[in-house]
Amino acid sequence: MTHTRRDLLAGTAGVLATSATAGCTGQLRRIAGERSLEKGGYAAFFTLYDFARHVGGETFPVENPIPTGTMGHAYEAGPELATEVASHELFVYLDVEGFQRWALDAAATIERDYPGVELVDALDGIELLAADADHAHESGDGHGTDDHDGEHETDGHGDHETADHETADHGETGTDETAADRSGVDPHYWTDPVRASQSVENVRAGLEAADPDNADVYAANAEAYRSRLEDVHATFEEGLADRTHGTVVLAGHNSYRYLGDRYDFTVHSPQGVSPHAEPNQDEISATIDLVDREGIDVILADHFGSNDLANTIVRNSTASEVREVSPAEGTTAEWNDRGWGYVEQLTEITLPALQAGLGVDA
Template structure:
């Protein structure tokens, strides 16, 4: 085996008391794979995921050969996560860490300090892009708002705090990019646990196929719509917008908690009128107050467009694929899909 510390399942269960939520799942495609090193020894690869999109990949690809813990409990807004001392120390006991640099500064620092050899940054497995408050085209000059340019510049500056050199880390909301990451995660798990490489390869292929099917559904569902512009709480959907020919306009920047300026609100109201926007989207893990205020001021409806940063009882689906399908249905309705 490569550098690897296999931990008995019983010992892993004890890690819950140290602040980690232990979660494990067996992928249907992995059910037939028996007799691997993990099953023979009663041991599994101890995987720590930073938040739900990474947890989902680890569980789907790792299947029955991994025990996955997540640093971000369901219902916690991941951007604001602060790690306790024991929780951070637990990272050092992991065999494999999967995270996304640029989303959670506290996690980035703790992972660097942990120094676990098999540590994978999902951002390194695809190409990141720079997104601000809007993706598609610039409305600043178009609407004649002398403050619009300043507002966008401020949001771009804030975006730099979120990712490397101002890049947008929300790659999982593009099924194509998420599939690229899945392939990289699968390859890294094969390297970390070569005894079960065949199972990881099989599970990766199955997951990529599901993501490809999801991509096709988005392409077909959003190909012909009355408008291409949607307004959302924070700028999480830039990759999705670019992938499917839409324009995202966000109330806040890349941070869900940043407050919009009066100039930005004024600009959004103008955009909503010109682009025939009928819905303002909010999300499940942050307050919907600002979205409802903007909607009320412009006579618009509100609905949920979930950035899938965590799964809770409020989520419109039990996992990533189900919630993405709900997002597609919400977009089709809001954009007037034909």
């Protein structure tokens, strides 16, 4: 197991000493002493679960603890979930501050006390974007590296609650750092299918470590799924090629900077990266001016958020339509019924909306 959290453990001692987490730790110790690990594992939210279920297949069952209709960052788990996670063979999570506190606490306790549980940091080796508050609102340089092997650098993946609004500078960050070092960075790397492919490889390595007897199965499954992600990448490149302008306006939580970075368009959001930020009137007015100036006809809104801001912009600008995009961070009952996962959310929901938002010629 690759240990990525040693530096963080000392810093989390105070957190782990709280009554709730201390009670959880005691429960975990009782589990370790009374029964062996259960087959399978947990992933911290839908996206990681979808990666893991494709790699594990029928051989290695994986659970998603986040309720349908809820995004990963919005879910607050109690100590009983950490207890359940620690009773299984594997836990896939993001080793980054500010995104899922419960997952960091569970991983810290597991690494310290339960070496039999394989921890998989899905961020390992992935190039991450700094959430630069000095460049609030806009994002997207589109470096467009097409490296299937994910030869990216890991660093500063950050605080889901610290960045403001727009970031025009992709500001990649360093390597081999823990959550304590990954502050002030945009955590939504998975919206880029190229970066997602590296995350799938991280999951494969974790499953192989947890269950080496079936390593060939996991390797074949991962290769097949990464091939699908290559196809998604090619579809986005082709589907966004004939755009009439280079800026989309997203009226809400900006989870899409990595798409802009990959495919060379700018995402303007009056709200920014943090789901807790609220745009002020000046930021909304500036967005309306941008829409009128650039001739943007379609305003984007996050499926898991409110359309109120998008509708306000349409009413007060030359834009005429609101289209929804998905950050592929959660799922819905309808999408589950259709058999849609991460791939389908990108290709069936987000890509058509981006094409409309960028004025792609039909």
